[in-house]
Amino acid sequence: MIFEERQVEKNNFSSRAIFLFVIVGISFLAVIIQVFALQVSSYSSYELAALNNKNYAIPIQPLRGEIFDRNGYAIVRNEPTFDLITQPNLITQPELFLELIKPVIYLSELEEEEYLKKFKEKAFVNKELVLKKNLTAEEIARFNVRSFNFENVFIDKRHRRVSDYPKIFSHVLGYTSRLNNQHDLSMDIPRSHWADAELTYANGLIQGKTGLEETYNQHLLGTHGTRVYEINSRGRLVKTLEYQPPERGLDLHTHLDIKAQISAANALGDRKGAVVAIDLNTGGINVLYSAPNYSINKLSNGVSVEEFDSLVQDPDKPFFNRALQGRYPPASTIKPAIGMFGLTNNLVSWMDEIDDPGFFRLPETGRIYRGWKKGGHNNVNLNKALMVSSNTYFFKLAYQSDMTDLASYFSLFGFGNKVCRDCFDEDKVFLPSPEWKNKTFNTPWFTGDTVNIGVGQGYLVATPMQLANYISIVANKGGALSPSIANVDHEAADLYQNNRISLSSGDWNNMHDALTAVIESDSGTARSIRYLKDFKVAGKSGTAELVSLDSKEAYLEVRDTELLRDHSIIIAFGPMPNPKYAVSVVIENGESGGAVAGPVAIEVLKSLLNEQ
Amino acid sequence: MSNRVKKIYFDPYLFFSIFLLATLGLFFLYSASNADLSIVLKQAAYVFIGFVLMISVSQADPDLFRRTSFLFILFSIFLLGVTFVFGPEINGAQRWVRIGSFSFQSSELLKLALPIFLANYLFDKKLPIQPKEILITVLIISLAFVLVARQPDLGTGLIVALSGLFVLFLSGLSWSFIGGAFVVLVISSPLIWNMLLQPFQQQRIATLFDPGSDPFGAGWNIIQSKIAIGSGGIFGKGFGEGSQTQLNFLPETKTDFIFSVIGEEFGFLGVILLLSIYFFILMRCLYLALSARDRFCRLVIGGLTLTFAANLIINLSMVVGLLPVVGMPLPFISKGGSSLISLFLAFGIIISMGTHKKFLPQ
Numbered sequence: 001m002i003f004e005e006r007q008v009e010k011n012n013f014s015s016r017a018i019f020l021f022v023i024v025g026i027s028f029l030a031v032i033i034q035v036f037a038l039q040v041s042s043y044s045s046y047e048l049a050a051l052n053n054k055n056y057a058i059p060i061q062p063l064r065g066e067i068f069d070r071n072g073y074a075i076v077r078n079e080p081t082f083d084l085i086t087q088p089n090l091i092t093q094p095e096l097f098l099e100l101i102k103p104v105i106y107l108s109e110l111e112e113e114e115y116l117k118k119f120k121e122k123a124f125v126n127k128e129l130v131l132k133k134n135l136t137a138e139e140i141a142r143f144n145v146r147s148f149n150f151e152n153v154f155i156d157k158r159h160r161r162v163s164d165y166p167k168i169f170s171h172v173l174g175y176t177s178r179l180n181n182q183h184d185l186s187m188d189i190p191r192s193h194w195a196d197a198e199l200t201y202a203n204g205l206i207q208g209k210t211g212l213e214e215t216y217n218q219h220l221l222g223t224h225g226t227r228v229y230e231i232n233s234r235g236r237l238v239k240t241l242e243y244q245p246p247e248r249g250l251d252l253h254t255h256l257d258i259k260a261q262i263s264a265a266n267a268l269g270d271r272k273g274a275v276v277a278i279d280l281n282t283g284g285i286n287v288l289y290s291a292p293n294y295s296i297n298k299l300s301n302g303v304s305v306e307e308f309d310s311l312v313q314d315p316d317k318p319f320f321n322r323a324l325q326g327r328y329p330p331a332s333t334i335k336p337a338i339g340m341f342g343l344t345n346n347l348v349s350w351m352d353e354i355d356d357p358g359f360f361r362l363p364e365t366g367r368i369y370r371g372w373k374k375g376g377h378n379n380v381n382l383n384k385a386l387m388v389s390s391n392t393y394f395f396k397l398a399y400q401s402d403m404t405d406l407a408s409y410f411s412l413f414g415f416g417n418k419v420c421r422d423c424f425d426e427d428k429v430f431l432p433s434p435e436w437k438n439k440t441f442n443t444p445w446f447t448g449d450t451v452n453i454g455v456g457q458g459y460l461v462a463t464p465m466q467l468a469n470y471i472s473i474v475a476n477k478g479g480a481l482s483p484s485i486a487n488v489d490h491e492a493a494d495l496y497q498n499n500r501i502s503l504s505s506g507d508w509n510n511m512h513d514a515l516t517a518v519i520e521s522d523s524g525t526a527r528s529i530r531y532l533k534d535f536k537v538a539g540k541s542g543t544a545e546l547v548s549l550d551s552k553e554a555y556l557e558v559r560d561t562e563l564l565r566d567h568s569i570i571i572a573f574g575p576m577p578n579p580k581y582a583v584s585v586v587i588e589n590g591e592s593g594g595a596v597a598g599p600v601a602i603e604v605l606k607s608l609l610n611e612q
Numbered sequence: 613m614s615n616r617v618k619k620i621y622f623d624p625y626l627f628f629s630i631f632l633l634a635t636l637g638l639f640f641l642y643s644a645s646n647a648d649l650s651i652v653l654k655q656a657a658y659v660f661i662g663f664v665l666m667i668s669v670s671q672a673d674p675d676l677f678r679r680t681s682f683l684f685i686l687f688s689i690f691l692l693g694v695t696f697v698f699g700p701e702i703n704g705a706q707r708w709v710r711i712g713s714f715s716f717q718s719s720e721l722l723k724l725a726l727p728i729f730l731a732n733y734l735f736d737k738k739l740p741i742q743p744k745e746i747l748i749t750v751l752i753i754s755l756a757f758v759l760v761a762r763q764p765d766l767g768t769g770l771i772v773a774l775s776g777l778f779v780l781f782l783s784g785l786s787w788s789f790i791g792g793a794f795v796v797l798v799i800s801s802p803l804i805w806n807m808l809l810q811p812f813q814q815q816r817i818a819t820l821f822d823p824g825s826d827p828f829g830a831g832w833n834i835i836q837s838k839i840a841i842g843s844g845g846i847f848g849k850g851f852g853e854g855s856q857t858q859l860n861f862l863p864e865t866k867t868d869f870i871f872s873v874i875g876e877e878f879g880f881l882g883v884i885l886l887l888s889i890y891f892f893i894l895m896r897c898l899y900l901a902l903s904a905r906d907r908f909c910r911l912v913i914g915g916l917t918l919t920f921a922a923n924l925i926i927n928l929s930m931v932v933g934l935l936p937v938v939g940m941p942l943p944f945i946s947k948g949g950s951s952l953i954s955l956f957l958a959f960g961i962i963i964s965m966g967t968h969k970k971f972l973p974q
Contacts, residue, residue: 009907013782017898020782020914024918034934035883039879039880039883046838049839
């Protein structure tokens with residue numbers, strides 16, 4: 001009985017044990033099949049994967065191209081410095097580290113603070129953190145003796161993006177900043193590897209953020225080099241397998257003129273405003289100046305948060321590029337365009353005279369539009385109207401004009417358009433028209449609106465860039481080139497169709513004579529600048545009113561508030577009769593156009609013509 | 613009587629195959645540790661102690677294990693308790709008992725104690741096993757599982773549970789009961805997933821099906837292991853030449869993923885040779901189980917051998933990407949004293965059970 005039961009139990013055990021061992025066998029088989037699939041069937045793809053694992057390509061940052069003015073002088077260059085570089089990821093106690101390094105390298109309290117702050121917020125693409133830039137020879141020697149104490153600290157040659165004119169070119173050149181968008185990185189190297197890039201700049205991987213640095217970022221950037229390392233999984237580099245040097249970026253040659261830009265800045269002084277000058281032969285922009293401004297050297301090479309914030313919050317808005325984005329009423333400087341519109345549409349001829357009693361009365365409402373001179377200019381024709389800047393004449397001419405036609409005529413001069421081919425963030429502004437007003441304010445266009453536009457007030461606003469473009473078209477008698485800063489082969493401009501203004505050459509000559517008389521005749525409104533130079537200049541000044549007032553007395557009250565004072569504007573070209581340069585100047589709250597903005601324009605023209 | 617004392621209980625097949633395995637393991641470990649001789653020497657010391665223990669333990673009569681099985685399991689649970697109260701926390705888990713400079717993973721003992729205890733409980737029960745006995749057995753298994761899984765060490769917990777379940781199954785659990793339990797398990801699996809599994813464990817399972825979904829996180833280990841094995845090809849890259857291993861792309865080369873090192877450096881041929889040794893050991897154990905002198909011995913040999921097999925298969929399946937990543941060493945090869953000692957002890961017991969023959973009373 002016992003034996004029988006034992007036999008039954010034994011059989012039961014055997015069958016179950018064998019059952020389980022069969023499962024074990026099947027599992028073995030499954031593992032073998034999987035290993036076979038990995039090692040034999042898919043061998044080549046896994047072999048490649050293993051290779052990709054151990055080969056680690058890192059980019060080598062190229063030097064950016066430098067930017068030159070039209071005479072071949074560098075405006076922005078790469079300045080080599082010897083910097084003390086640390087690797088924050090390898091330093092556990094930054095405070096302690098600073099205590100240790102202080103006897104070797106002189107550090108100001110500010111530098112220490114900056115370092116500790118950046119230590120915490122170190123950017124993704126910048127594995128290195130520069131502790132001290134621009135080491136002295138003494139510091140280098142001292143460090144080299146003690147460097148064995150500082151395993152993760154080294155001295156290396158780095159570059160800084162430096163301009164010798166950091167403030168006056170700030171808006172046109174723009175600044176570089178640390179690359180913050182991984183998507184801007186070249187894809188031939190995996191994105192994550194960029195964190196290990198061999199850096200050429202002290203500020204890490206940089207890109208153009210504004211101005212020419214941004215517009216021509218690709219041109220200036222260069223091509224990164226590559227170093228392929230064999231690495232282990234911790235990213236420790238074992239040895240170099242492959243090396244391809246970086247290619248320096250292309251230099252950018254521009255039409256800018258350092259001397260003329262300096263004279264614009266000096267002439268403007270500490271006033272707010274903008275100056276734009278254009279070479280009439282090439283369309284090249286020689287001067288593009290906006291004040292106040294900021295130091296691009298600081299912005300490109302690390303500016304403190306406080307300093308940056310104070311720039312952003314400065315009520316004078318130093319970051320605001322007045323030359324490209326400032327919207328100013330063109331005031332009387334629009335009068336030549338109104339006159340040409342009248343000639344083209346046969347509303348007036350050079351002969352027609354009107355009586356200027358000092359004001360214009362709108363027939364429909366009887367509303368009075370005053371001129372700048374009490375009592376007016378008596379009999380005026382177009383030539384005299386431009387020369388003495390008769391408001392009455394242009395009120396009347398505008399009154400006769402169709403606003404939609406006038407607006408499209410303005411667009412021929414680039415108003416309401418981007419006019420510069422390679423300016424950073426240019427404002428195209430807008431063109432006022434009945435349709436525009438209806439859309440913007442939901443109110444109809446009144447005839448009085450058109451009358452105001454006749455003297456460049458009311459809804460009409462333009463940037464200094466647009467004004468310079470406009471006057472260069474006038475100076476070139478209708479045929480002008482789209483302005484550009486860089487002297488490179490531009491593709492056909494697509495932002496602004498440069499239409500010719502259809503005017504007879506007689507009309508053009510008369511126009512040039514009238515605009516020359518503005519400055520060069522005894523009764524021209526801008527005659528005060530007549531003797532500042534040895535060549536003849538044509539132009540038109542303007543005083544842009546910020547508040548609409550009926551009397552001079554009322555303005556004298558307003559004027560106490562500086563920010564409500566009129567803007568001073570001039571557009572000019574010369575030397576006459578064969579002009580080479582056109583210039584526009586706007587001085588905020590500068591008042592009286594000819595006398596205030598005029599000398600600035602003259603200084604710039606003199607500088608461009610080497611007449612200083 | 614004197615004759616019995618002089619007899620040495622020894623199984624040459626198991627002895628030499630384990631010796632081969634452990635010796636090869638030292639070589640593999642040398643490569644896997646980036647030629648760190650001190651690790652290999654320490655492991656070699658454990659191997660030596662293990663052989664001494666194995667031979668010593670195999671001299672004891674199976675009845676000794678049977679009689680002391682209750683004490684043994686009590687001691688194991690006591691150690692787990694000590695671990696729970698005093699054990700150092702390493703990587704968020706308490707798994708170790710430290711006595712002086714010697715530390716031991718306390719759950720390893722339970723892998724031995726539980727099947728022996730259950731075999732003792734079940735070997736004299738009538739077939740088929742009664743519901744009450746099943747209930748008691750399942751409760752004991754559950755208790756053991758929870759104790760280990762709480763450390764937390766889900767992998768070892770599962771192995772401990774399996775070691776008990778194997779004994780239960782081998783002792784004659786009815787098929788209908790097994791079928792019912794299986795159905796319950798399948799139905800409750802969503803509940804297990806949501807209630808019992810930690811997010812990182814869910815992640816590991818999800819990763820198994822799509823390692824690419826998180827190549828630098830949970831999928832990293834599986835991907836690197838497959839690359840290591842796959843790039844080994846048929847003949848391997850050679851001893852110490854595996855880039856995945858030597859450049860540390862492969863994680864845990866000395867422990868859980870040492871099979872991938874072997875795959876990378878010795879290729880498919882090396883893998884087949886290694887698996888053949890394991891398979892031979894398993895077949896020899898099966899033979900011993902089938903020819904053991906009584907039901908207790910059969911159950912213990914079967915339980916311990918299948919636990920060993922489960923341990924092995926889980927590790928292999930994990931590193932080749934067939935199972936989710938669970939911490940499980942490759943028997944006799946992975947670095948780790950506790951695991952080695954408990955393996956040698958297990959085989960000491962297996963040899964004891966397999967070589968002690970009792971003649972039926974006439």
